[in-house]
Amino acid sequence: MRGKRRGLQFVIGALAVVGLLISGYLTWVHYAGVAPVCVGGSGGCETVQTSSYATILGVPVAALGLVGYSGLLLSAFLRGEAGVYLGLLVALVGTLFSAYLTYLELFVIHAICEWCVASAALMVAALICTALGAWQLAKAP
Amino acid sequence: MSTRRKSSSSQQSALLRSPRMLLALIVAVAILVAALMVVLSQLGGAGGGSSASREDVGKLYSGIPQNGTTLGKDDAPVTIYLYEDFQCPICGQFSRKTFPEVVERSVRGGKVRVVSEPLTFIGPDSVPAARAALAAGEQDRYWPYAQLLFENQGKENSGYVTDEFLKSQAQDTPGLDVGEWSSDLKRSSVTKQLQAAQARAQSAGVNATPTLIFSGPGGQTKLVGLYDYEQVSQAIAQVD
Numbered sequence: 052m053r054g055k056r057r058g059l060q061f062v063i064g065a066l067a068v069v070g071l072l073i074s075g076y077l078t079w080v081h082y083a084g085v086a087p088v089c090v091g092g093s094g095g096c097e098t099v100q101t102s103s104y105a106t107i108l109g110v111p112v113a114a115l116g117l118v119g120y121s122g123l124l125l126s127a128f129l130r131g132e133a134g135v136y137l138g139l140l141v142a143l144v145g146t147l148f149s150a151y152l153t154y155l156e157l158f159v160i161h162a163i164c165e166w167c168v169a170s171a172a173l174m175v176a177a178l179i180c181t182a183l184g185a186w187q188l189a190k191a192p
Numbered sequence: 193m194s195t196r197r198k199s200s201s202s203q204q205s206a207l208l209r210s211p212r213m214l215l216a217l218i219v220a221v222a223i224l225v226a227a228l229m230v231v232l233s234q235l236g237g238a239g240g241g242s243s244a245s246r247e248d249v250g251k252l253y254s255g256i257p258q259n260g261t262t263l264g265k266d267d268a269p270v271t272i273y274l275y276e277d278f279q280c281p282i283c284g285q286f287s288r289k290t291f292p293e294v295v296e297r298s299v300r301g302g303k304v305r306v307v308s309e310p311l312t313f314i315g316p317d318s319v320p321a322a323r324a325a326l327a328a329g330e331q332d333r334y335w336p337y338a339q340l341l342f343e344n345q346g347k348e349n350s351g352y353v354t355d356e357f358l359k360s361q362a363q364d365t366p367g368l369d370v371g372e373w374s375s376d377l378k379r380s381s382v383t384k385q386l387q388a389a390q391a392r393a394q395s396a397g398v399n400a401t402p403t404l405i406f407s408g409p410g411g412q413t414k415l416v417g418l419y420d421y422e423q424v425s426q427a428i429a430q431v432d
Contacts, residue, residue: 140221
């Protein structure tokens with residue numbers, strides 16, 4: 052049981068590190084004022100990054116991602132229930148907000164940013180892992 | 193009193209210790225936080241950013257020849273045909289972020305002239321927006337009017353393009369006679385110009401906005417989408 056928990060925590064930690072790299076890159080792009088490297092060269096990443104939805108109260112959405120993935124990473128290091136519940140909370144907020152951002156990309160901005168799609172996929176994966184962790188915890192005697 | 197308080201707090205902590213209650217609490221908090229972020233994001237998105245003042249727009253185009261939908265000197269070696277839809281968000285970003293630099297660094301010096309081709313394929317509201325800009329073009333004020341349309345752009349097909357909205361942009365356009373603009377709006381010449389722009393887009397194979405076709409002594413090249421000034425300037429150099 053403990054081995055499984057460790058394994059899940061490792062996966063969550065790894066997902067958080069990849070998420071931190073993506074959101075760190077996009078935050079840097081935002082403040083440096085350069086165009087993000089976009090797979091396929093469609094310009095979709097720049098369109099999304101420069102849209103009016105790219106910031107919330109002046110804070111870049113990518114920086115919010117940094118906060119979220121930091122919380123996820125912290126949860127992977129925390130022992131006991133606190134880590135499991137913190138991870139679940141962050142992954143749930145992240146997944147819900149990513150779903151909204153994906154909706155914006157598809158139906159409002161009409162441009163797809165591969166980095167954002169990758170981050171959304173990471174959040175969904177993190178949600179699955181943290182939900183498994185919570186389930187294991189609930190099952191434990 | 194103190195025993196009652198003690199028992200109620202121990203009940204609370206027992207509730208919190210129940211995994212089901214905790215999970216329900218986490219889900220509720222997560223939904224609340226995500227909903228709050230969505231609301232804040234919508235507030236920012238609907239605002240459309242900062243709006244340019246009458247002075248900013250006047251300053252950008254002052255001293256540059258304007259003739260209908262053409263901006264710049266007639267003898268400029270390079271012409272950019274700019275296919276855009278006033279409702280298109282990417283065109284709006286191009287107009288706000290890249291275009292002022294193109295005007296300052298390439299058009300003002302006489303190297304480039306820009307011809308706008310207003311398209312109307314985003315939705316029915318694109319038509320009155322394009323007509324309004326073309327009517328301003330009858331007084332050679334197409335460009336500042338178009339700039340204001342982009343600066344104050346709302347969400348596509350949200351119904352923001354009302355008569356009042358268009359009139360208010362006209363009132364903010366430096367040097368535009370609003371009465372004359374109102375009567376030009378109904379002219380068949382405006383309809384013909386709009387139809388001609390759609391036909392030119394079709395024959396040039398333009399199916400997305402913004403599309404920039406660069407034409408000069410060195411040939412032709414095309415950019416589709418949002419580009420910064422450096423990329424536009426490279427395309428200019430390529431055809432010069």
